[in-house]
Amino acid sequence: MAEFAVILVSSILINNYVLVQFLGLCPFMGVSNKLESAIGMAAATTFVLTLTAMASYIVNAMVLEPLGLIYLRTIAFILVIAAVVQFTKMFIEKTSPLLYRVLGVFLPLITTNCAVLGVALQNTSKDLNFVQSSLYGFGAGAGFSLVLILFSAMRERLAAADVPESFKGAAIAMITAGLMSLAFMGFSGLV
Amino acid sequence: MIELIAQNPILAALVALVGLSILFGALLGFAAEKFKVVGDPIVEQIDELLPQTQCGQCGFPGCRPYAESIANGDVINKCPPGGQSTINAIANLLDVPAPELDAEHGEESEVKTVAYIREDECIGCTKCIQACPVDAILGAAKLMHTVIADECTGCDLCVEPCPVDCIDMLPVAETITDWKWSIPAKPGQMIATDRRGEVNPAVQNEDAA
Amino acid sequence: MSRTWVTPGGVHPPENKHQSVTLPIGQLPIPEKLVIPLSQHIGAPATPCVEIGQQVLKGQIIAQAVGMVSIPMHAPSSGTISAIEHRPIAHASGMLAPCIEITTDGADTWIEHQGISDYEHISPKKLLEIVGNAGISGMGGAGFPSAVKLNPGRQRPIDTLIVNATECEPYITADDSAIRERAGEIVEGIKILSAILDHPTNIMIGIEDNKPEAIAALAPHVEDSGISVVVFPTKYPSGGEKQLIYILTGKELPAGKLPADEGMVCINIGTTYAIKRAVTDGEPLISRVTTVTGDAVGTPRNYDTLIGTPVRHLLEHNQFDEQAGGRVVMGGPMMGFTLPSADVPIVKTTNCILAPSYAEIPDDEPAQPCIRCGMCAQACPVSLLPQQLFWYAQAEEHERLEAHNLFDCIECGACSYVCPSNIPLVQYYRAAKGDIRQAREEKVKSDHARDRFEFHKERIEQAEREKEAKRAARREATQQAKADHLAATANGSEVSSAAPTAPATPAGAVPSSSAADIIAAAQARAAAKQASPEDQRAKLERTIASAEQRLKMAEEKLTEAINDDSGKQDKLSAAVENTRQKLEQSKSKLAELAE
Numbered sequence: 001m002a003e004f005a006v007i008l009v010s011s012i013l014i015n016n017y018v019l020v021q022f023l024g025l026c027p028f029m030g031v032s033n034k035l036e037s038a039i040g041m042a043a044a045t046t047f048v049l050t051l052t053a054m055a056s057y058i059v060n061a062m063v064l065e066p067l068g069l070i071y072l073r074t075i076a077f078i079l080v081i082a083a084v085v086q087f088t089k090m091f092i093e094k095t096s097p098l099l100y101r102v103l104g105v106f107l108p109l110i111t112t113n114c115a116v117l118g119v120a121l122q123n124t125s126k127d128l129n130f131v132q133s134s135l136y137g138f139g140a141g142a143g144f145s146l147v148l149i150l151f152s153a154m155r156e157r158l159a160a161a162d163v164p165e166s167f168k169g170a171a172i173a174m175i176t177a178g179l180m181s182l183a184f185m186g187f188s189g190l191v
Numbered sequence: 192m193i194e195l196i197a198q199n200p201i202l203a204a205l206v207a208l209v210g211l212s213i214l215f216g217a218l219l220g221f222a223a224e225k226f227k228v229v230g231d232p233i234v235e236q237i238d239e240l241l242p243q244t245q246c247g248q249c250g251f252p253g254c255r256p257y258a259e260s261i262a263n264g265d266v267i268n269k270c271p272p273g274g275q276s277t278i279n280a281i282a283n284l285l286d287v288p289a290p291e292l293d294a295e296h297g298e299e300s301e302v303k304t305v306a307y308i309r310e311d312e313c314i315g316c317t318k319c320i321q322a323c324p325v326d327a328i329l330g331a332a333k334l335m336h337t338v339i340a341d342e343c344t345g346c347d348l349c350v351e352p353c354p355v356d357c358i359d360m361l362p363v364a365e366t367i368t369d370w371k372w373s374i375p376a377k378p379g380q381m382i383a384t385d386r387r388g389e390v391n392p393a394v395q396n397e398d399a400a
Numbered sequence: 401m402s403r404t405w406v407t408p409g410g411v412h413p414p415e416n417k418h419q420s421v422t423l424p425i426g427q428l429p430i431p432e433k434l435v436i437p438l439s440q441h442i443g444a445p446a447t448p449c450v451e452i453g454q455q456v457l458k459g460q461i462i463a464q465a466v467g468m469v470s471i472p473m474h475a476p477s478s479g480t481i482s483a484i485e486h487r488p489i490a491h492a493s494g495m496l497a498p499c500i501e502i503t504t505d506g507a508d509t510w511i512e513h514q515g516i517s518d519y520e521h522i523s524p525k526k527l528l529e530i531v532g533n534a535g536i537s538g539m540g541g542a543g544f545p546s547a548v549k550l551n552p553g554r555q556r557p558i559d560t561l562i563v564n565a566t567e568c569e570p571y572i573t574a575d576d577s578a579i580r581e582r583a584g585e586i587v588e589g590i591k592i593l594s595a596i597l598d599h600p601t602n603i604m605i606g607i608e609d610n611k612p613e614a615i616a617a618l619a620p621h622v623e624d625s626g627i628s629v630v631v632f633p634t635k636y637p638s639g640g641e642k643q644l645i646y647i648l649t650g651k652e653l654p655a656g657k658l659p660a661d662e663g664m665v666c667i668n669i670g671t672t673y674a675i676k677r678a679v680t681d682g683e684p685l686i687s688r689v690t691t692v693t694g695d696a697v698g699t700p701r702n703y704d705t706l707i708g709t710p711v712r713h714l715l716e717h718n719q720f721d722e723q724a725g726g727r728v729v730m731g732g733p734m735m736g737f738t739l740p741s742a743d744v745p746i747v748k749t750t751n752c753i754l755a756p757s758y759a760e761i762p763d764d765e766p767a768q769p770c771i772r773c774g775m776c777a778q779a780c781p782v783s784l785l786p787q788q789l790f791w792y793a794q795a796e797e798h799e800r801l802e803a804h805n806l807f808d809c810i811e812c813g814a815c816s817y818v819c820p821s822n823i824p825l826v827q828y829y830r831a832a833k834g835d836i837r838q839a840r841e842e843k844v845k846s847d848h849a850r851d852r853f854e855f856h857k858e859r860i861e862q863a864e865r866e867k868e869a870k871r872a873a874r875r876e877a878t879q880q881a882k883a884d885h886l887a888a889t890a891n892g893s894e895v896s897s898a899a900p901t902a903p904a905t906p907a908g909a910v911p912s913s914s915a916a917d918i919i920a921a922a923q924a925r926a927a928a929k930q931a932s933p934e935d936q937r938a939k940l941e942r943t944i945a946s947a948e949q950r951l952k953m954a955e956e957k958l959t960e961a962i963n964d965d966s967g968k969q970d971k972l973s974a975a976v977e978n979t980r981q982k983l984e985q986s987k988s989k990l991a992e993l994a995e
């Protein structure tokens with residue numbers, strides 16, 4: 001039980017995939033203009049991450065390792081990720097066309113999100129079992145969601161605030177992200 | 192069979208990847224059927240934000256066709272009666288940046304106008320009645336035509352068809368009941384480069400006092 | 401002593417009330433002209449029921465209420481109606497509004513009026529009628545018609561009556577003076593209210609502790625009456641309806657709800673006095689106590705002012721020094737507004753005319769950027785987030801403003817008062833509220849326009865469909881006629897000799913549907929209809945006769961017009977030409993026929 005807590009805290013806070021490991025920055029910057037779309041993106045990515053962690057573990061354990069095809073890991077995982085993202089895209093298009101419209105190109109771009117592939121590859125390199133892999137995947141998603149939602153809330157306030165002309169838009173967003181990253185680095189050594 | 196595959200690595204690789212692809216393909220195909228989408232509710236939501244003057248200044252025959260065009264990726268800054276506030280609202284809905292109003296399609300006017308027919312000159316031809324998209328003109332052939340001011344949206348589609356040019360667009364005066372406060376001037380300035388040639392109000396007041 | 405609760409936030413500005421309570425309530429000489437605006441209240445403006453030049457007596461009705469939420473207006477003094485037109489009123493926009501002007505005759509003659517002494521045995525409905533006819537609206541500042549407020553309906557039984565004697569705003573002492581001098585009548589007014597509301601169990605007078613004389617004045621009258629005087633610590637803004645209800649009962653009114661929904665009614669103490677005068681003395685609301693104060697007036701004191709008195713009149717009788725102060729404020733320093741000019745009239749909600757000197761209330765300092773200190777949130781009595789509202793109001797984000805409960809803001813000004821950057825916060829909220837209200841109205845209009853457009857489209861399509869149906873029916877009929885015609889020729893019936901190229905179909909042949917056949921059939925019908933030469937000649941002769949007649953009449957009209965020079969010569973000569981041409985045509989046709 002404690003082990004699960006450690007895994008979650010580790011993947012959500014200490015080794016946060018976005019602010020500490022600097023993976024998955026593309027949707028972090030691209031979809032954080034509005035809180036509603038950020039929440040949608042966070043949910044989609046968490047869904048993809050969890051499913052991918054599970055599916056990639058299964059593919060790795062049942063197909064790649066028995067057949068000695070470890071060198072195909074990257075390709076196989078990308079195949080898995082692409083399929084999961086396609087499924088997610090169809091699901092979102094059906095349930096919330098507005099969210100689908102708002103996420104736009106960033107939804108299929110989850111396929112190329114290095115955080116997703118990163119989670120899958122890190123799980124195999126750490127030699128975890130199925131439950132641990134899934135928890136890491138879910139924790140990565142939760143950490144991503146946390147940071148994305150915080151960041152988008154701040155960006156909304158920045159949009160209404162008195163930012164000097166030369167800093168408006170992406171510039172102040174990057175500075176804010178840097179400051180948030182500094183804050184999250186403070187979690188190291190927690191566990 | 193498994194041994195055959197296990198001993199032939201290339202074959203194993205092929206079989207593994209092809210097998211996985213077929214498996215995922217099947218799953219996705221099933222999902223595609225289950226999550227089929229019909230229609231486009233986005234158009235409804237965009238249409239709700241447009242001002243419904245049906246004036247055609249955007250180049251489309253009405254507000255709904257323009258909404259459909261936006262849903263298909265058209266730019267959102269073609270509507271002068273809606274003005275910047277409508278552009279901002281649509282930009283907010285679709286989470287895209289809000290551009291300036293495209294002057295090619297018209298200017299946003301500060302004052303609302305309604306049509307007025309100079310009855311002395313009206314010849315009762317019904318051309319304006321046919322042009323009005325919201326049926327705001329009352330009249331019949333060879334009988335007096337008049338604009339119902341409450342229903343008129345100010346789209347001025349009736350002005351052109353009139354053969355005797357007897358329709359004016361009059362501004363609607365602000366009354367005490369629809370007067371509203373205006374927002375105060377922005378407080379202070381942030382840094383020197385923001386001022387760029389403007390006089391700093393704080394300095395100006397000091398000089399005056 | 402009843403328990404009191406403490407509202408969140410609030411500020412303690414310097415009270416400055418001592419200046420205006422040294423003297424008793426004064427009387428002013430009757431002004432030369434009284435200007436009574438038709439809209440001094442929430443609801444529909446009253447409509448005039450007098451004419452220019454009419455003599456009116458004091459207390460006579462001059463404008464009638466329109467609809468349920470409205471009040472009538474009465475002449476505050478006797479005189480002549482001298483104008484019914486748009487005049488400047490005390491409104492922030494500086495716009496004009498319809499007013500009735502009375503030129504007073506100085507006699508101040510009352511109209512015949514009579515009160516009821518035994519109000520306990522009159523039905524509440526009758527009492528409400530008296531209150532409504534007396535033109536009484538909330539005198540604490542909002543101006544809501546009292547008869548409507550006191551009639552919440554059977555669905556909402558009232559168990560608490562709160563009388564608002566708080567007067568929390570600095571400088572204003574109108575209610576304080578009124579209580580000191582008229583405590584007995586006020587308590588009787590409360591008893592009348594109690595009768596109207598079917599005797600609520602809980603009757604409280606809420607008053608701040610900075611009015612000890614008023615509390616002492618009330619004490620003997622409320623003994624053994626079931627009315628309790630509840631004193632609570634002074635804080636601005638405790639006098640707001642929702643704030644006072646919370647202080648006295650601990651109940652927080654949900655957003656958008658009225659006190660009546662929670663079984664409570666809150667009435668200002670000045671309104672209570674007016675209701676008493678209306679019921680027991682039959683006097684309509686024609687005067688109110690107004691504080692005239694500020695360093696720029698010679699003698700700050702309270703006056704029993706006639707409604708419609710120009711502010712200039714008040715100031716002139718108080719040695720107003722225009723150079724000493726920059727402005728005249730109607731209301732208090734927190735919620736009042738600067739008057740566009742001193743030529744505006746006092747209305748039923750005017751509790752104070754404040755003429756501060758420059759030292760007392762200096763000019764506004766320029767606003768500086770918000771430093772996000774959060775003092776405004778500490779001061780807000782409604783527990784809102786003024787800082788967030790400010791940023792969103794600047795960015796015009798209506799969604800976020802409504803999410804932060806912008807419409808619950810009571811515009812008390814406590815946040816602007818504490819802001820270290822001198823940002824006029826309340827102006828931002830007022831502007832934002834106006835923008836949101838306007839956007840809502842425009843949405844309603846555009847939805848309506850959309851409905852009309854959809855109907856217009858429907859109508860056009862329906863007409864098209866009907867036309868299409870008719871066209872199809874006609875085609876059918878043509879087909880049928882053609883078939884019949886061919887069947888007829890097959891049977892050998894005669895066709896007129898004038899018919900050209902009739903198709904030579906053998907008897908019994910199946911009629912083809914080629915275009916030529918159809919045209920031939922139509923032509924055959926037309927030829928059959930054509931009259932014989934004799935009939936044609938007769939018809940032409942008749943046409944010629946009538947044309948000649950018309951020509952004669954047209955020529956007569958033309959000569960008349962030329963003689964009168966009425967300007968219609970061109971039209972008439974054209975008509976004459978027309979008729980002449982027609983005549984020529986008919987004559988030539990007749991000649992042709994003769995050949």
